[in-house]
Amino acid sequence: MYCKLHERVALRGWKLVPYAYYIYGVEQAQGLTAEQFGLLSRCDGEHDLPDSPLLQRFLQAGMIRPCEKGERLDEWQKPRFYKNRYFPHLNWAITGKCNFNCLHCFMAADNAPMMEEFTWEQCLNLLDECVRCGIQTITLTGGEPMLHPRFLDIVRECEKRRLNIAEINTNGSFITEEMLDEFHALGMDVLIKISYDGIGHHDWLRNRPGAEEKAVRAIRLCKEKGFRVRVQTNVHRGNLDVMFDTVAEMDRLGVEEIRIIRTSETPRWKENGGDQCLEITEYYETMLQLMERLVKEDFRIRVDIWQFALFNPATGVYHYQPVQGQCGKYRDSTPVCKGARGTIAVAHTGELAPCNQLSGTFAKMGIRCGNVKQTPLSEILAGGDYLDMVTMPVTQVSAHNEVCRSCQYWKCCMGGCRAISTAFTGDFLHYDPSKCAFFKGGYMKRIDDVFAKAKRPYRCADDTGNMDRAGEKA
Incomplete structure (x- = not known):
């Protein structure tokens, strides 16, 4: 046969x-x-x-x-x-240029405009390196990626190499009907992730009048053309009061998912945010209140509350976002960040970081672990500082932090998020204080209580072993 x-x-x-x-x-x-x-x-x-x-x-x-x-x-x-280590995904900021001047941009080290971008030759070289390394999936981001003068050519070159563009991060300003028609013609099944920071508040954070109107227009157009959309919403003290109405409006527009993100301590947000940044427990408490309202409705939209909870009305499943792994499958060799272990984050400068959320912070701190404009990606993935950082086992975090070694939540938490720990403490190996607040503060049990009262039945899909979901008394 x-x-x-x-x-x-x-x-x-x-x-x-x-x-x-x-x-x-x-x-x-x-x-x-x-x-x-x-x-x-x-x-x-x-x-x-x-x-x-x-x-x-x-x-x-x-x-x-x-x-x-x-x-x-x-x-x-x-x-x-391939002679290099396995990495399936490239998250690539093709340009630092943006038509907005967002007050919180995590790619930025300061308030200066980011004018650098990949030349066409550098673009082709990196795509060829992706093929040489066995990378299969691409996310295009920026800056505003559609501002790159060869944006559609980059898309075409990815498709020519059978590199699957899974996601495009955009502010939506430059999405056109003709562009979406070409995506269809190329056979792309791409998730379009559009920034939208709440009804009546988007223009302020994006630092541009008319930004909200452009975002809503882009969301509607993408849905009319049959593309999946995820809305990315930054939450801070100034827009808390419109979060419920924002989720409701996105559900009405047919958006598949909304990701609500605590506007975090990036270099630019520290300069511009004033007193708008939510404290960690303030964020948790207000997100609990939001969830209590959302689960009583007939919304279809999937809700991802960054570093807190994720729930899907279609499946009736929810997760605790700070749980990094199933307790029964814990291994000391688990990498400090599973996302970083599978996704290569490349900034508009060519610099690599464990994730793009760390790009601005690393630039501010002068931390460098490789640059694809200077060194072939296949060489970087064969050994060196970058590979050492993203393959680092969680045991290095526990060895660095006595509080982790004696914590009952270690096998679920594993020291938390490296981006948050670095932003809070300046130390990549420091424990993530926000996860101490989550686990020890009993937020697993409180999330359970929210879904126990939901309009439809939900179940938790996380294995937390024999850990006390009710937390620890101070």
């Missing part, structure tokens, strides 16, 4: 992950045994394969299909092996 890989399946291998496959449009690669990889490697239309239980399993799963002898695989599908 002659068989061929499904058109969306590609075989891959990396240092320490020798046998794996990608499905186009799915970010993470899936591991295989040597036997499975060997059989799939022969599903190329050239080998006459004997029937076997494993072959039948792959046929039933749709990973392969019967074919005529001589049918060829696409070049993208053929087995490729």
Whole structure:
């Protein structure tokens, strides 16, 4: 029998992950045994394969299909092996330029305009490096990415290389019907993430009159054209009172998800925010109150409250966002940030950071761990400061913090978020104080109580073991 890989399946291998496959449009690669990889490697239309239980399993799963002898695989599908470590996703700020001057921009080290961007040659070089490293998924961001003079050319070059653009972060100003039509023509199933900071408050944070009108226009247009939209909403003391109405309006517009983000202690927000920044417990308390109202409605929108809770009315599932892993599956080798371990964050300057939220903070502190404009990405991912930072095990955090070593919540918290800990303390390895407030303050139990009173049934999908969700008394 002659068989061929499904058109969306590609075989891959990396240092320490020798046998794996990608499905186009799915970010993470899936591991295989040597036997499975060997059989799939022969599903190329050239080998006459004997029937076997494993072959039948792959046929039933749709990973392969019967074919005529001589049918060829696409070049993208053929087995490729990489000398670097496995990273599936690139979060790429193609430009620092922006038509707004946001008061909180986490990419910025100060209030100076960010004028640097990738040249066309640098863009092509980085995309070629993505192919050389086995990266499959791209997020385009900025600045405002659509301000890059070659934005659509970058999109086309990604698609030409079968690099899947999964997300575009934008303020929505430059989205047009023609652009969205081209996305469709290219076969893109892209999530468009549009900043919108609350009814009547968006212009202030974005520091531009008319910003709110442009954002709402873009949201409506994307939905009319059939694209998925996630709205990204910064919350601070000035717009707390419109959060419920903002969620309701986004639900009415058909937005799939809203992410509500505490406007945090980035260098630029420290300069501009005044007394508008919510204290951690103030943020938790007000978000609890918001959730209590939201779960009593018939909203369909998925709500992600940054570093606090996530819930989906469609599935009836909720999560505690500070829980970094399932307690029963804890390992000392777990990286300090799972997001950073899978996603390479590249700033408009070419500088790498564990995440883009740290880009401005690292620039302000003078911390450098690699630059893709100066060093090939494949070389950076083979070894060095950047790789050491993002593969660092959580045991280095516990070794650095006595309070973590004796904490009952360690296996769920694992020291918290590195971006928050660095912003609060200036120390990448310091424990995240916001997570101490969350776990010890009993917010898991209080979130449970909110969903116990919801209009529809919900269940928590997190494994917190025998830890006391009610917290610890001071």
